[in-house]
Amino acid sequence: MAYRPTEKTRAAKEQRRSALLTEATVLVAEGGFGAATVKAIAERCQVSVGSVYSHFDGNTDLLASVFRRGADQELVAVRTAVSAAEGGANRLRALVETFAQRAIRGRQLAWSLLFEPVDPRIDAERLAYRAEYHALTTEILRDGMESGEFPHQHLKVTATALIGAISEALTGRLSPTHAVTTDADDADTVEAILRFCLHGVGHVDPEPRSTAAPLHPSPAEGPDS
Template identity: 85%
Template sequence: MAYRPTEKTRAAKAQRRTALLTEATRLVAEGGFAAATVKAIAERCQVSVGSVYSHFDGNADLLASVFRAGADQELAAVRTAVAEADSAADRLRALVETFALRAIRGRQLAWSLLFEPVDPRIDAERLNYRADYHALTSDILRDGMESGEFPRQHLAVTATALIGAISEALTGRLSPTHAVATDADDADTVDAILRFCLHGVGYVDTEPRSTTAPVRQSPREGSDS
């Protein structure tokens, strides 16, 4: 008689897979995708290498899953902050502040998600990740134009430019090997990016104010390992 997994065994397998992804994400947050080897993940979870592979279709699938887990976690934090803000300008502030502060405070994970050279399959996931941010930014811009907070502009181009500007402005702060020396603290860096973005969409505010809740920890910040 063929074996049929029960609801209990399926739940247990899902829990084991989640545990593997959690530890793999922590490894990426500590040393990038290069550090998230199957052997290292197996050792962290105290299982065999074969057990790790039983949950994924090879190493590329494993790392793509790790990317999605880390990216989904960061995107969820940004979406929560945006949802808690009222006006379009405040929602844009929430997006920029939450994204940039979490990136700076979890530098390695952010670098890996945004810039680390990776397998083509992870590059495909990265494009999906950027598309999600593009959609979120476009929604904010559309609401701002409809409410009169932002002047009329090319929605797709402006959203793409904002995402690119935020990422590029953080490159030097995130690079694990070529970090740019700066006297500015994290808040000043984020404030400068925020001012640029607000001015870029035509909303001039000489005193941008923080609208986001305290930044939630990334795996790197909260890990006991």
């Protein structure tokens, strides 16, 4: 008779897989994808290398899963902030501030998710998540145009430009070689990105108000931060 896994065995296997992903994500948050080797993950979980491979189709599959977990976490946080805001301008503020502040608090993980050279499969995951942010930004712009907060503009081009501007503006702050900055420096960076984005969509507000939590120094954020 062929073996059929029970709910209990399936749950146990999923729990072990989740534990491996958690430790792999911590390694990425500490030293990038290059630090999350199968050997290092196995050592942290006190299991054999073969045990790790029994849950993933190789190192690339594991790291792609780590990427999806981290990217999902950030996307959910941004969507939650955006959905809690009202009006096109406030929703754009929520997107920019939440994305930028979380990235700065978890610099290494954010750098890895956004910029670290990776396997083409993980790069494909990046494109998929970039498309999700593009869709969310397009929705915000459309709402702002319909309410009269934003002037008429090319949605696809403007959304693409905003996403690119936010990411590129954070490159220096997130780089592992960048000097440690103060809360004030980081807050100024987020504020500058926000003002640029608001002006870029034709919305002028002399006193942009924050919709996301203030920055606080913290260690690299793990999968549950």
